Amino acid sequence: MKVIDGKFGIDDEHDEPTLAEKLMLATDECIGLESATKGSFVMIIEDEEGLAKIATDLDAANMLYLMEFIKTSVLMSTVEQGAVH
Secondary structure: OOOEEOOOOOOOHHHOOOHHHHHHHHHHHHOOOOOOOOOOOEEEEEOOOOOEEEEEOOOHHHHHHHHHHHHHHHHOOOOOOOEEO
8 A cells, every 4th residue: 555645745835736736646646648458546635725626436335445545544543744654
């Protein structure tokens, strides 16, 4: 499992990348932008107003199972900011 959590190399908050740029960087970190990797995904984003949105290609039961697995894995491990796990 890979958890992307970081500043993506940005130190100055004036240079903060857009959400789309962050998602492209995260995708590149996980599988590579040119990858032919097959699989499923759950994407959770939060906008500036705090509204969370979820996008997935899984059915509800499999999405919830995967999210519970991820939650448990993160809680039981050390997730460092800026690291790929």
